[in-house]
Amino acid sequence: MSEPLLKVTDLHAWYGESHILHGVNLHVNEGETICILGRNGMGKTTTLRTIMGILRKRTGQMQFAGQDLMTMPLHRTAHTGLGFVPEERGIFATLNVEENLMLPPKVADGGMTVDEIFRLFPNLKERRNSPGTKLSGGEQQMLAMARILRTGARCLLLDEPTEGLAPVIIDAIGEVLTELKSRGMTVVLVEQNFRFASRVADRFYLMDHGQMAMEFPVGDLEARREDLNQALGV
Amino acid sequence: MITIFGVPTAALFGQLLVGLINGSFYALLSLGLAVIFGLLRVINFAHGAQYMLGAFAAYLLSLWLGLGYWGALILAPVLVGLAGAVVERTLLSRLYKLDHLYGLLFTFGLALTIEGTFRYIYGAAGQPYPTPEALAGGVNLGFMFLPIYRGWVVVASLIVCIAVWLLIEKTKLGSYLRAATENPTLVQSFGVNVPLLLTFTYGLGAALAAFAGVLAAPIYQVSPLMGSNIIIIVFAVVVVGGMGSILGAIVTGYMLGIAEGLTKVFYPEASNIVVFVIMAIVLILRPAGLFGKDA
Numbered sequence: 001m002s003e004p005l006l007k008v009t010d011l012h013a014w015y016g017e018s019h020i021l022h023g024v025n026l027h028v029n030e031g032e033t034i035c036i037l038g039r040n041g042m043g044k045t046t047t048l049r050t051i052m053g054i055l056r057k058r059t060g061q062m063q064f065a066g067q068d069l070m071t072m073p074l075h076r077t078a079h080t081g082l083g084f085v086p087e088e089r090g091i092f093a094t095l096n097v098e099e100n101l102m103l104p105p106k107v108a109d110g111g112m113t114v115d116e117i118f119r120l121f122p123n124l125k126e127r128r129n130s131p132g133t134k135l136s137g138g139e140q141q142m143l144a145m146a147r148i149l150r151t152g153a154r155c156l157l158l159d160e161p162t163e164g165l166a167p168v169i170i171d172a173i174g175e176v177l178t179e180l181k182s183r184g185m186t187v188v189l190v191e192q193n194f195r196f197a198s199r200v201a202d203r204f205y206l207m208d209h210g211q212m213a214m215e216f217p218v219g220d221l222e223a224r225r226e227d228l229n230q231a232l233g234v
Numbered sequence: 235m236i237t238i239f240g241v242p243t244a245a246l247f248g249q250l251l252v253g254l255i256n257g258s259f260y261a262l263l264s265l266g267l268a269v270i271f272g273l274l275r276v277i278n279f280a281h282g283a284q285y286m287l288g289a290f291a292a293y294l295l296s297l298w299l300g301l302g303y304w305g306a307l308i309l310a311p312v313l314v315g316l317a318g319a320v321v322e323r324t325l326l327s328r329l330y331k332l333d334h335l336y337g338l339l340f341t342f343g344l345a346l347t348i349e350g351t352f353r354y355i356y357g358a359a360g361q362p363y364p365t366p367e368a369l370a371g372g373v374n375l376g377f378m379f380l381p382i383y384r385g386w387v388v389v390a391s392l393i394v395c396i397a398v399w400l401l402i403e404k405t406k407l408g409s410y411l412r413a414a415t416e417n418p419t420l421v422q423s424f425g426v427n428v429p430l431l432l433t434f435t436y437g438l439g440a441a442l443a444a445f446a447g448v449l450a451a452p453i454y455q456v457s458p459l460m461g462s463n464i465i466i467i468v469f470a471v472v473v474v475g476g477m478g479s480i481l482g483a484i485v486t487g488y489m490l491g492i493a494e495g496l497t498k499v500f501y502p503e504a505s506n507i508v509v510f511v512i513m514a515i516v517l518i519l520r521p522a523g524l525f526g527k528d529a
Contacts, residue, residue: 052423078425090420094412102406103413104424151425 003066005030005186006051006082006155011060013043013050020046022210023060028155033177033187035197038207039233044190045087047207048157051188052084053077064155079107083153087160087190089144091132097124100132100143104151111152120176121146138169145176155186162193174199194221194228206231236377241499247378253495254488255384255453258391259446259464261487264471265395265480266442269402272415272478273435276326276337281468282461283348284440287314288447290352293363293456303366303452310448311441318440322433330432345461352458360455387449394445395484398438402480411435415478470513476526486524 004027013021021043028034036044049055051062053074062069064080072080083104092100101117101124118125121142127135135143141161148156158177162170170193177200180187191197197204198221206214208231216224236243263285270278291313292306301309321344329336369383402408414421414428422428447460454460471490475482490509498505516524 054419054423074419074422075425075427075429078423084423086420090417092413092416094416095409099409103409103421105426107425 002030004028005032005065006188007061007063008047008051009061011047011050011058011062013046013055013058015046015055015057020210021050021058024207024210025212026205026215028186028188030154030186031181031184032203033181033189033201034203034205035189035191035194035201036205036207037191037194037197037228037232039192039231042207043210044207045159046210048084048159048188048190052082052157054084078104078151078153081108081152081154082157083107083148083151083155084157085144085148085159085161087163089140091135091140091143093131093133095132096129097132097135097143098128101128101147101150104147106151108152108154112146112149114150117146117150120149120179138165138172141165141169141173142176145173149180155188156180157188159190160192161189162191162196170196192232194232239500243377244379246499247375249495249499250492251378251380251384251388251495252498253492254388255491256494257488257491258388259450259487260468260471260491261395261484262391262442262446262449263464263468264475264483264487265398266439266446267468267472268475268478268480268483269398269411269442270436270439271472272480273411273418274322274326274330274337274432275334276341276436277334277469278436278439279338279342279465280321280344280348281341281439281443282463282465283345284314284318284443284461285447285450285464286352286456286458286461287317287348288444289363289451289454289456289460290356290447290458291444292448292451293361296363303364303448307445307448311444314444314447315437315441319433319437321440322436326436327429327432345465349458349462356458358457358459360457360460363451363456365452383452387453390449391446394442395487398442399480399484467509470509472523474509474513474516474523476523479523479525479527482523482525 006028008024008026011021011024012019024047036047038044046055050058051069053069053072064082067080069077095103123139124143124146127139132143145161161173174196177187181200189197189201198218201218203217204215204221205212206228238246263281267278267281270276288310291310295301295306295309326337326340329340365383369386372379372381402411410421410426410431414431418428450460471486472483474490475486490512493512494505494508497508
């Protein structure tokens with residue numbers, strides 16, 4: 001079996017003096033979509049931010065496409081092919097939609113063209129000259145994803161993309177993720193809405209107190225539903 | 235003799251021109267301060283010293299290398315901008331993780347050190363710097379006499395201000411700068427070398443100050459104190475325009491220069507304080523400044 005595209009081993013991370021991640025282990029194969037489930041405050045977002053290199057106080061091992069992420073400066077991480085879509089979306093108020101879309105530099109060939117992006121997200125085309133933060137929450141989420149898809153990133157780190165969105169928008173985001181899967185994109189999804197996640201993910205991790213407490217394929221979801229409901233407090 | 239509100243037109247337009255020239259320097263200097271504050275969140279107290287360095291660079295390039303005004307107008311900002319970049323990379327960048335007050339204190343200390351050194355070497359008196367031959371003399375416009383060099387200062391300042399505004403508003407580099415002002419960490423996670431951007435920005439701000447210094451050299455002479463004399467007014471301009479607002483810095487710079495000039499005509503006693511009175515009124519009515527984000 002080939003090496004995973006992303007491999008994280010015994011990852012610890014701290015916010016100041018607060019020890020948040022306590023030895024996270026996970027791997028993601030090329031073209032796979034994994035979903036990290038867990039209650040608030042268990043370290044899901046911190047895991048993504050640490051992999052991306054935003055959180056610098058960390059120990060352990062992280063490899064992406066054979067490259068060591070631990071020693072890499074933050075601005076180099078994106079050039080390995082990792083793209084991060086933050087929970088708060090990070091749309092820039094002083095930039096219009098098109099400027100937000102074109103902001104991240106291309107890191108590799110094979111990213112979506114602007115025409116492809118506008119076909120996938122027609123709302124963005126209509127509102128290309130509007131200030132980025134004048135978009136609705138769903139449109140901002142689409143813009144946050146679209147700008148990474150243009151860069152040629154191979155692996156998308158997607159933090160709670162459905163949070164606070166209407167069901168119809170969540171469906172649209174689900175369709176976009178399905179389309180990305182069909183194109184071979186690797187996705188690490190952090191999500192609390194596991195009904196949504198079960199439509200797109202191949203494999204799940206359950207995170208509890210800064211560690212991966214459970215790992216299982218999508219096929220085991222029904223069998224583990226009771227455990228998950230208990231762990232997630234549903 | 236033609237008068238407006240009882241003031242002879244020659245006197246009125248003469249003071250308006252003086253106001254416009256002062257406004258040109260205010261605009262250039264506050265633009266540099268706003269660019270630096272916007273991205274680095276550092277109140278650059280060394281800005282006045284960098285303005286003075288620009289004038290001294292022109293003077294010394296002429297003295298040592300025989301380089302004329304036009305060469306100095308390009309080379310002095312480049313040299314001061316590079317020196318600024320080195321200061322940012324080696325010293326200022328170490329303070330970003332601390333409270334912003336440390337950046338202010340550092341640049342304040344830097345300004346005192348630079349000015350003190352030049353005062354020690356050259357004394358407090360100004361050194362003369364000649365007006366370039368091509369811009370010597372003046373033109374009688376009928377209603378006033380326009381010294382050509384002073385007209386050039388206004389034009390050059392406008393060109394540079396508009397060019398910097400276009401750079402920030404209409405280019406890819408400008409969109410990096412604007413985005414990094416809002417969320418530098420996210421921009422860096424996109425693969426943009428934000429530390430390099432910070433160095434460039436500080437260098438650009440210092441170069442703008444130096445450009446203003448070279449423009450000022452033939453008018454005000456080259457003095458170690460020329461920066462500290464103007465910088466307090468420039469800070470007031472930045473506050474009135476809105477901290478970090480590029481357009482605010484430019485428009486307010488010219489506006490306050492003109493307001494100062496008009497005050498000299500109608501109520502000369504207040505001309506030294508009018509900028510600060512306007513600042514106080516703006517702070518009361520619009521604390522974020524005329525062009526600030528919360529305005």
